[in-house]
Amino acid sequence: ATPTSIMVGTGRAAELGVLFRKGDALQQLSGIDTVALDKTGTITEGRPEVTEVILAEGFARETVLSLAAAVEGASEHPIASAIIRAAKNVFTASEVEVVTGQGIRAQVEGRHVAVGSGRFMAETGVEVQALSEAEEAHMGRGETTIFVAVDGALAAMIAVADAVKPSSKQAIEALHARGLRVAMITGDKRATAEAIAAQIGIDDVIAEVMPDGKVNALNELRGEGAVAFVGDGINDAPALAQADVGIAIGTGTDVAIESADVVLMSGDLTGVVTAIDASRHTMRNIR
Ligand code: ADP
Numbered sequence: 001a002t003p004t005s006i007m008v009g010t011g012r013a014a015e016l017g018v019l020f021r022k023g024d025a026l027q028q029l030s031g032i033d034t035v036a037l038d039k040t041g042t043i044t045e046g047r048p049e050v051t052e053v054i055l056a057e058g059f060a061r062e063t064v065l066s067l068a069a070a071v072e073g074a075s076e077h078p079i080a081s082a083i084i085r086a087a088k089n090v091f092t093a094s095e096v097e098v099v100t101g102q103g104i105r106a107q108v109e110g111r112h113v114a115v116g117s118g119r120f121m122a123e124t125g126v127e128v129q130a131l132s133e134a135e136e137a138h139m140g141r142g143e144t145t146i147f148v149a150v151d152g153a154l155a156a157m158i159a160v161a162d163a164v165k166p167s168s169k170q171a172i173e174a175l176h177a178r179g180l181r182v183a184m185i186t187g188d189k190r191a192t193a194e195a196i197a198a199q200i201g202i203d204d205v206i207a208e209v210m211p212d213g214k215v216n217a218l219n220e221l222r223g224e225g226a227v228a229f230v231g232d233g234i235n236d237a238p239a240l241a242q243a244d245v246g247i248a249i250g251t252g253t254d255v256a257i258e259s260a261d262v263v264l265m266s267g268d269l270t271g272v273v274t275a276i277d278a279s280r281h282t283m284r285n286i287r
Protein backbone atom coordinates (compact mmCIF):
# COMPACT_ATOMS: atom_id res chain seq x y z
CA ALA A 1 0.00 0.00 0.00
CA THR A 2 1.28 3.43 -0.81
CA PRO A 3 1.37 6.03 1.96
CA THR A 4 -0.87 8.25 -0.16
CA SER A 5 -3.65 5.68 -0.60
CA ILE A 6 -3.56 4.89 3.13
CA MET A 7 -3.84 8.60 3.89
CA VAL A 8 -6.78 9.01 1.53
CA GLY A 9 -8.54 5.92 2.95
CA THR A 10 -7.95 7.03 6.53
CA GLY A 11 -9.32 10.49 5.73
CA ARG A 12 -12.43 9.12 4.03
CA ALA A 13 -13.11 6.77 6.98
CA ALA A 14 -12.72 9.67 9.42
CA GLU A 15 -15.41 11.60 7.56
CA LEU A 16 -17.68 8.60 8.15
CA GLY A 17 -16.91 8.56 11.89
CA VAL A 18 -14.28 5.81 11.90
CA LEU A 19 -10.86 6.80 13.25
CA PHE A 20 -7.94 4.61 12.20
CA ARG A 21 -5.25 5.36 14.76
CA LYS A 22 -2.62 3.42 12.79
CA GLY A 23 -2.29 3.11 8.99
CA ASP A 24 -1.48 -0.58 9.50
CA ALA A 25 -4.98 -1.24 10.80
CA LEU A 26 -6.56 -0.08 7.52
CA GLN A 27 -4.54 -2.76 5.74
CA GLN A 28 -5.02 -5.49 8.34
CA LEU A 29 -8.78 -5.01 8.55
CA SER A 30 -9.17 -6.02 4.89
CA GLY A 31 -7.66 -9.42 5.74
CA ILE A 32 -9.74 -10.50 8.73
CA ASP A 33 -11.87 -13.67 8.80
CA THR A 34 -13.77 -13.19 12.06
CA VAL A 35 -15.26 -10.29 14.00
CA ALA A 36 -15.42 -11.09 17.73
CA LEU A 37 -17.76 -8.92 19.79
CA ASP A 38 -17.91 -8.22 23.51
CA LYS A 39 -21.55 -8.52 24.70
CA THR A 40 -22.32 -5.98 27.45
CA GLY A 41 -22.09 -2.43 26.14
CA THR A 42 -21.03 -3.51 22.66
CA ILE A 43 -23.90 -5.68 21.37
CA THR A 44 -26.22 -4.50 24.15
CA GLU A 45 -26.84 -1.02 25.54
CA GLY A 46 -24.85 -1.79 28.68
CA ARG A 47 -27.61 -0.34 30.83
CA PRO A 48 -29.39 -3.30 32.41
CA GLU A 49 -32.67 -2.93 34.31
CA VAL A 50 -34.00 -5.19 37.05
CA THR A 51 -36.95 -7.16 35.64
CA GLU A 52 -37.78 -9.43 38.56
CA VAL A 53 -36.78 -10.20 42.13
CA ILE A 54 -37.62 -13.72 43.27
CA LEU A 55 -37.35 -14.16 47.02
CA ALA A 56 -36.36 -17.19 49.02
CA GLU A 57 -38.64 -17.99 51.95
CA GLY A 58 -38.38 -15.57 54.87
CA PHE A 59 -36.97 -12.61 52.91
CA ALA A 60 -38.67 -9.31 52.02
CA ARG A 61 -38.10 -7.56 48.71
CA GLU A 62 -37.18 -4.08 49.97
CA THR A 63 -34.78 -5.39 52.60
CA VAL A 64 -32.99 -7.66 50.14
CA LEU A 65 -32.71 -4.87 47.53
CA SER A 66 -31.38 -2.41 50.14
CA LEU A 67 -28.78 -4.92 51.32
CA ALA A 68 -27.77 -5.83 47.76
CA ALA A 69 -27.59 -2.18 46.70
CA ALA A 70 -25.32 -1.39 49.65
CA VAL A 71 -22.87 -4.06 48.52
CA GLU A 72 -23.08 -2.97 44.85
CA GLY A 73 -22.08 0.57 45.80
CA ALA A 74 -18.49 -0.64 45.57
CA SER A 75 -18.82 -1.98 42.02
CA GLU A 76 -18.60 -0.24 38.65
CA HIS A 77 -20.34 -3.09 36.85
CA PRO A 78 -23.54 -2.05 35.00
CA ILE A 79 -25.41 -4.68 37.05
CA ALA A 80 -24.50 -2.68 40.16
CA SER A 81 -26.24 0.49 38.95
CA ALA A 82 -29.32 -1.55 37.95
CA ILE A 83 -29.64 -2.94 41.48
CA ILE A 84 -28.99 0.44 43.09
CA ARG A 85 -31.69 2.07 40.91
CA ALA A 86 -34.16 -0.67 41.89
CA ALA A 87 -33.65 -0.18 45.65
CA LYS A 88 -35.70 2.38 47.61
CA ASN A 89 -33.08 2.73 50.37
CA VAL A 90 -29.41 1.93 50.11
CA PHE A 91 -27.74 0.83 53.35
CA THR A 92 -24.05 1.44 54.08
CA ALA A 93 -21.55 -1.37 53.52
CA SER A 94 -18.18 -2.07 55.12
CA GLU A 95 -15.41 -4.66 54.68
CA VAL A 96 -16.19 -4.79 50.96
CA GLU A 97 -14.51 -7.41 48.78
CA VAL A 98 -15.01 -7.09 44.99
CA VAL A 99 -14.33 -10.28 43.00
CA THR A 100 -14.08 -9.09 39.39
CA GLY A 101 -16.29 -10.98 36.94
CA GLN A 102 -18.10 -12.76 39.79
CA GLY A 103 -19.58 -10.58 42.49
CA ILE A 104 -19.07 -8.77 45.79
CA ARG A 105 -19.23 -9.50 49.50
CA ALA A 106 -19.53 -7.03 52.38
CA GLN A 107 -20.88 -6.39 55.88
CA VAL A 108 -24.19 -4.50 55.92
CA GLU A 109 -26.30 -3.75 59.02
CA GLY A 110 -24.36 -6.37 60.96
CA ARG A 111 -25.02 -9.02 58.33
CA HIS A 112 -22.74 -10.65 55.78
CA VAL A 113 -24.12 -10.05 52.28
CA ALA A 114 -22.89 -11.59 49.01
CA VAL A 115 -24.18 -10.59 45.55
CA GLY A 116 -23.09 -12.26 42.32
CA SER A 117 -23.21 -15.13 39.87
CA GLY A 118 -24.20 -18.72 40.67
CA ARG A 119 -20.53 -19.67 40.49
CA PHE A 120 -19.73 -16.95 43.03
CA MET A 121 -22.44 -18.32 45.34
CA ALA A 122 -20.98 -21.81 45.02
CA GLU A 123 -17.57 -20.44 46.01
CA THR A 124 -19.19 -18.63 48.92
CA GLY A 125 -20.79 -21.92 50.00
CA VAL A 126 -24.37 -20.91 49.20
CA GLU A 127 -26.72 -23.40 47.51
CA VAL A 128 -28.82 -21.73 44.74
CA GLN A 129 -30.80 -24.83 43.73
CA ALA A 130 -34.06 -23.50 45.21
CA LEU A 131 -34.24 -20.70 42.64
CA SER A 132 -32.59 -22.33 39.64
CA GLU A 133 -35.84 -23.12 37.84
CA ALA A 134 -36.73 -19.43 37.80
CA GLU A 135 -33.20 -18.72 36.67
CA GLU A 136 -33.53 -20.92 33.56
CA ALA A 137 -36.62 -19.05 32.36
CA HIS A 138 -34.88 -15.67 32.60
CA MET A 139 -31.69 -16.88 30.94
CA GLY A 140 -33.77 -18.28 28.08
CA ARG A 141 -34.89 -14.69 27.42
CA GLY A 142 -31.32 -13.44 27.35
CA GLU A 143 -31.50 -11.94 30.86
CA THR A 144 -28.69 -12.11 33.40
CA THR A 145 -29.41 -13.64 36.79
CA ILE A 146 -27.73 -12.56 40.01
CA PHE A 147 -28.06 -14.13 43.46
CA VAL A 148 -28.12 -12.48 46.87
CA ALA A 149 -27.09 -14.33 50.04
CA VAL A 150 -27.51 -13.04 53.60
CA ASP A 151 -25.47 -14.65 56.40
CA GLY A 152 -24.81 -17.66 54.19
CA ALA A 153 -28.46 -18.26 53.25
CA LEU A 154 -29.87 -17.73 49.76
CA ALA A 155 -32.14 -14.64 49.90
CA ALA A 156 -33.11 -13.85 46.31
CA MET A 157 -32.48 -14.10 42.62
CA ILE A 158 -32.48 -10.81 40.74
CA ALA A 159 -33.00 -10.89 36.97
CA VAL A 160 -31.67 -8.01 34.87
CA ALA A 161 -32.30 -7.33 31.19
CA ASP A 162 -29.87 -5.39 29.02
CA ALA A 163 -31.50 -4.45 25.70
CA VAL A 164 -29.75 -5.29 22.45
CA LYS A 165 -28.88 -2.07 20.57
CA PRO A 166 -31.39 -1.55 17.74
CA SER A 167 -28.67 -1.66 15.06
CA SER A 168 -26.79 -4.76 16.28
CA LYS A 169 -28.75 -7.31 14.27
CA GLN A 170 -28.50 -5.42 11.01
CA ALA A 171 -24.77 -4.83 11.49
CA ILE A 172 -24.21 -8.56 12.03
CA GLU A 173 -26.19 -9.34 8.86
CA ALA A 174 -23.97 -6.89 6.97
CA LEU A 175 -20.84 -8.63 8.32
CA HIS A 176 -22.21 -11.99 7.16
CA ALA A 177 -22.95 -10.51 3.73
CA ARG A 178 -19.26 -9.61 3.56
CA GLY A 179 -18.26 -13.24 4.17
CA LEU A 180 -17.20 -12.77 7.81
CA ARG A 181 -17.81 -15.04 10.78
CA VAL A 182 -19.19 -13.31 13.87
CA ALA A 183 -18.39 -14.44 17.41
CA MET A 184 -19.38 -13.18 20.87
CA ILE A 185 -17.14 -13.25 23.97
CA THR A 186 -18.81 -12.70 27.35
CA GLY A 187 -18.48 -13.34 31.05
CA ASP A 188 -22.19 -14.04 31.23
CA LYS A 189 -23.71 -17.53 31.54
CA ARG A 190 -23.92 -19.72 28.44
CA ALA A 191 -27.75 -19.91 28.39
CA THR A 192 -28.08 -16.10 28.55
CA ALA A 193 -25.40 -15.57 25.91
CA GLU A 194 -26.89 -18.17 23.55
CA ALA A 195 -30.34 -16.60 23.80
CA ILE A 196 -28.98 -13.21 22.76
CA ALA A 197 -26.80 -14.77 20.04
CA ALA A 198 -29.86 -16.51 18.56
CA GLN A 199 -31.81 -13.20 18.46
CA ILE A 200 -29.18 -11.49 16.33
CA GLY A 201 -27.52 -14.29 14.33
CA ILE A 202 -24.14 -14.68 16.05
CA ASP A 203 -22.24 -17.76 14.76
CA ASP A 204 -20.04 -18.62 17.75
CA VAL A 205 -20.54 -18.01 21.46
CA ILE A 206 -17.70 -18.07 23.97
CA ALA A 207 -19.40 -17.60 27.35
CA GLU A 208 -18.56 -17.71 31.07
CA VAL A 209 -15.19 -16.11 30.35
CA MET A 210 -13.42 -14.59 33.35
CA PRO A 211 -12.21 -11.00 32.83
CA ASP A 212 -8.59 -12.17 32.48
CA GLY A 213 -9.69 -14.95 30.09
CA LYS A 214 -10.85 -12.73 27.23
CA VAL A 215 -7.39 -12.78 25.63
CA ASN A 216 -7.29 -16.61 25.74
CA ALA A 217 -10.76 -16.77 24.17
CA LEU A 218 -9.61 -14.40 21.46
CA ASN A 219 -6.45 -16.41 20.79
CA GLU A 220 -8.59 -19.53 20.39
CA LEU A 221 -10.44 -17.77 17.56
CA ARG A 222 -7.18 -16.47 16.10
CA GLY A 223 -6.07 -20.06 15.64
CA GLU A 224 -8.59 -20.22 12.80
CA GLY A 225 -7.82 -16.90 11.10
CA ALA A 226 -7.34 -13.19 11.62
CA VAL A 227 -9.70 -11.63 14.16
CA ALA A 228 -10.97 -8.10 14.74
CA PHE A 229 -12.19 -7.66 18.34
CA VAL A 230 -14.79 -5.04 19.20
CA GLY A 231 -15.24 -3.88 22.80
CA ASP A 232 -15.98 -0.97 25.10
CA GLY A 233 -15.01 -1.87 28.66
CA ILE A 234 -11.96 -1.71 30.89
CA ASN A 235 -11.87 -5.51 30.84
CA ASP A 236 -11.76 -5.46 27.01
CA ALA A 237 -8.50 -3.50 26.85
CA PRO A 238 -6.12 -6.52 26.78
CA ALA A 239 -8.15 -8.22 24.02
CA LEU A 240 -8.30 -4.97 22.03
CA ALA A 241 -4.51 -4.77 22.19
CA GLN A 242 -4.01 -8.46 21.36
CA ALA A 243 -6.45 -8.73 18.41
CA ASP A 244 -5.25 -8.49 14.80
CA VAL A 245 -7.35 -5.33 14.77
CA GLY A 246 -8.81 -3.85 17.99
CA ILE A 247 -11.92 -1.73 17.49
CA ALA A 248 -13.30 0.37 20.37
CA ILE A 249 -16.80 1.75 20.62
CA GLY A 250 -16.37 5.53 20.94
CA THR A 251 -18.79 5.77 23.84
CA GLY A 252 -16.71 3.20 25.76
CA THR A 253 -14.14 3.64 28.51
CA ASP A 254 -10.90 5.58 27.94
CA VAL A 255 -8.78 2.48 28.55
CA ALA A 256 -10.59 0.62 25.77
CA ILE A 257 -10.17 3.54 23.35
CA GLU A 258 -6.46 3.86 24.15
CA SER A 259 -5.89 0.14 23.53
CA ALA A 260 -7.64 0.07 20.15
CA ASP A 261 -6.33 0.47 16.58
CA VAL A 262 -9.68 1.81 15.38
CA VAL A 263 -12.22 3.97 17.23
CA LEU A 264 -15.87 4.22 16.17
CA MET A 265 -17.43 7.62 16.81
CA SER A 266 -20.90 6.08 16.74
CA GLY A 267 -21.94 4.10 19.79
CA ASP A 268 -22.95 1.03 17.80
CA LEU A 269 -21.78 -1.77 15.50
CA THR A 270 -22.70 -0.03 12.23
CA GLY A 271 -19.26 1.59 12.41
CA VAL A 272 -17.58 -1.82 12.20
CA VAL A 273 -19.16 -2.36 8.79
CA THR A 274 -18.11 1.14 7.68
CA ALA A 275 -14.55 0.46 8.85
CA ILE A 276 -14.34 -2.82 6.94
CA ASP A 277 -15.75 -1.26 3.77
CA ALA A 278 -13.27 1.63 3.97
CA SER A 279 -10.44 -0.83 4.45
CA ARG A 280 -11.47 -3.11 1.58
CA HIS A 281 -12.04 -0.14 -0.71
CA THR A 282 -8.55 1.21 -0.04
CA MET A 283 -6.83 -2.13 -0.49
CA ARG A 284 -8.72 -2.81 -3.73
CA ASN A 285 -7.48 0.45 -5.21
CA ILE A 286 -3.94 -0.54 -4.35
CA ARG A 287 -3.91 -4.03 -5.81
P1 ADP B 1 -19.62 -9.14 31.01
O1 ADP B 1 -18.77 -7.90 30.94
O2 ADP B 1 -19.50 -9.98 29.78
O3 ADP B 1 -21.03 -8.86 31.37
P2 ADP B 1 -18.33 -9.79 33.57
O4 ADP B 1 -17.06 -10.56 33.53
O5 ADP B 1 -18.24 -8.35 33.89
O6 ADP B 1 -19.06 -10.07 32.18
O7 ADP B 1 -19.32 -10.46 34.64
C1 ADP B 1 -19.61 -11.82 34.59
C2 ADP B 1 -20.69 -12.19 35.58
O8 ADP B 1 -20.23 -11.97 36.93
C3 ADP B 1 -21.95 -11.37 35.47
O9 ADP B 1 -22.83 -11.88 34.49
C4 ADP B 1 -22.52 -11.51 36.89
O10 ADP B 1 -23.15 -12.76 37.04
C5 ADP B 1 -21.28 -11.53 37.77
N1 ADP B 1 -20.95 -10.18 38.27
C6 ADP B 1 -19.89 -9.42 37.92
N2 ADP B 1 -19.88 -8.26 38.60
C7 ADP B 1 -21.00 -8.25 39.35
C8 ADP B 1 -21.59 -7.31 40.26
N3 ADP B 1 -21.06 -6.14 40.51
N4 ADP B 1 -22.75 -7.68 40.87
C9 ADP B 1 -23.32 -8.85 40.62
N5 ADP B 1 -22.82 -9.77 39.77
C10 ADP B 1 -21.68 -9.50 39.17
Ligand code: MG
Binding pocket: 038, 039, 040, 041, 042, 231, 232, 233, 236
Ligand atom coordinates in the same frame (compact mmCIF):
# COMPACT_ATOMS: atom_id res chain seq x y z
MG1 MG C 1 -18.59 -4.49 27.56
